[in-house]
Amino acid sequence: MEDQISLDMVMADAIASRYLLTRLSDSVAVVAPGQFDALLERLIHLGHTPKVLEKG
């Protein structure tokens, strides 16, 4: 995420946080295995427009 607050807000969402495995830093979290598409859908539902990259 761009900053800590943004990630805090996503983690505060009960559904989105279920798709996140662990937080590595203020603004970076690991997506739970197999939950990528569910998280993407949830983020869009929450009003985010995530940039999706295949590799990084």
Next chain:
Amino acid sequence: MTMSGSFFDDYLPGVSSDELKSMVRMWGGRTQMRKAECIEYICEGLRDPNRVRTAIAGLKPVEQCALALAKQAGGRIQSQVLAAALCASGWVKRGSRQWGRLDGSLIHDLQRRGLFLEEHSHGLGYYLDSYGPGAWLFSDARLLEQIGYPVFRPLDIVPDVMPSASVYRRPPSVVLDIMGVLNAIERIGGLGVTQTGKMRVRDLRKFEHEVIKGGDSSSNRQFALPNPADAWVNALIGSNLVSLEGVVWRPVGSLDELAAKSYADQVRPILYGFAGATEWSESVAVYSYSTRRLPLFRWALLVALAALSIEGNPFYRIHDLGWALFERIGEAFSLGYLPYPPYQGNKSAQEFRQEQAVWRGKLRQGWKAQEQEWMTSALATWLYQLGIVELGLDGHLPVSVRLTGLGMALLHPEMEPEAADQSEGAAWVIQPNFDLVVYLDRASSEQLAFLERHAERVQAQQHTANYRLTRNAVYGGLESGTSLDDILATLRQGSSQALPQNIEVEIREWAALREKVTLYRRARLLEFDDADARQAAIEGGVSGTPIGDRYLQLATDSQEPARVLVTDYDRPLPRCVAVGEDGHLRVASPRPDLAIAAQLDDWAEPLPPDEWQLTARSVAAPVRAKRRIGELLDLLDQRSRRRVPQLLRVALRAWAGEPPTVHLETVTVLKCPTPEVFEAVKNSPRLGCYLRGVLAPDLLLVDTDQVGALMALLAWAGIKRIDRMPTMGD
């Protein structure tokens, strides 16, 4: 020159000698040739383009027409469809068109001539299928390469007067529909199929919703497709615009690739997709069991339309067109019951003529009731919707028909294509409220494809379409690979006026918003013991983005350092947890992946380092938050080094609110170590009323309330009682 498609070479060894001897004659071979010689001779002929040209020039018109129709169908065509189309072409003699004679000769003759083989059979003549479109035939790609466009004998019909009113659809509207349905399939993530090959109902419903939502208001409602979602799905599957990837139908290629083609090339696959649809009907006049035969009639109708004289592009009465088609195919094909033709036998010529007249009368009756009505529906639904025909109206009823410019381009490919009818001027106007009005006669296919991907279509009229620029649509466009600059530039190019300032600012903001959250499908992450170790690795040449204190996201072009433990999170994660019957969990150190700690934290109380404890309270909390206990059991099954203890599984279910029940009571047991004594007591009628059952080969369950009476009887029998029962440890 490269050629795609099938070659006969691999199939010929499966064809019988007799058939091959017939096939080889086309190449100048002799009937005395042996099988291997025939095959070699045919293959040689097919390899030589000059010999192919000569062979084709020597074919009869019906044979050339058959090859040309197969080419139009993409190289393969079903036998009954080909037979019906050939009859409609006017090249099949009337006497050989009757039911019962046609099947046995027309297609088999084409095969014996060496023009077609069957896809799933090595023999010839297995194509008979009275109730459907027949077996798939294919021709050699080298024959098809040399054959031209199909030529049909003109239908002998008098043109009608010009109607006072007519309707037709313009190519941009048609293309917009095709792009709309392809985009809808992409949007809903494809159309899945079940294990039995049926389309998933849930996906069909989503698709139906999208098709109805994006319904084109430019087309006359009277001439709408019945069951539009079914119609499009059937037509798309029959076209080459979608393909089955695993168990999901998805569009082939991008909308931009489709848009780069001419209107005719964009519509052609869908036209033949509709023609070949076997599970959708355009007319209520067709019984459901006959829909499999509809491709025969649709192809015959396309041929009939192409066989109309186009000089002066007059209208023809639909009624006349139907009866002209009857004259060509009515004795051999029917959507309903086809009466068998009379036999001559010993009848006099007059009797036979009378019987034939009666038979033809029955055929005409059936045709009028069913095929005529079906044909009007076909013209007034998919052929109108695809912009192939212009309908002349009497009031609201379609009574006459002629080909549109697009119809000419598709059914008369031999004619020079008309120059694109594109007006000068801006393609659209963008309003400050994000509405965008498109002038369809000015917009190119590429521009329409761009709008389908980067804006939401609100409605479409005959000459204009309305879109709305929305954040989600622009986001979808950016995600599909378009850059912000390209979006703004294309919007500017299509407009005669400058882009409203607020629109540009807003689109830039939407694009910036996208930069705030990034999701990586496959990120490569390095975990170090501490920040110093990470710094040392960076200084050693490992490049990437530091995350937190100990992590480094590797740059895409960076190599993984040697001697690292790699965990692929797309595969099953390591079994690293020792699970105790008391719910104590111990994780191997160092932890092999990032997931395990977070996964256990959800369900157990942490007891650092690397240990957790499952308790009634720790399990009940996530269950209250709607988590299923099955998730925890699956997690333990996947990550546990050994089988999860049965008692713990029972306890976990109980803690999650699924307590099992047991019955507990104090009982008295009589143990008889000597088998003779055990049998005597068990079988005694006097003692039987004091016993409640047998627990083991030496254990009897005694009625506790009657222990005294039992002991008295045992004492009477001289059996000595020892009070202490040996335990498991004794």
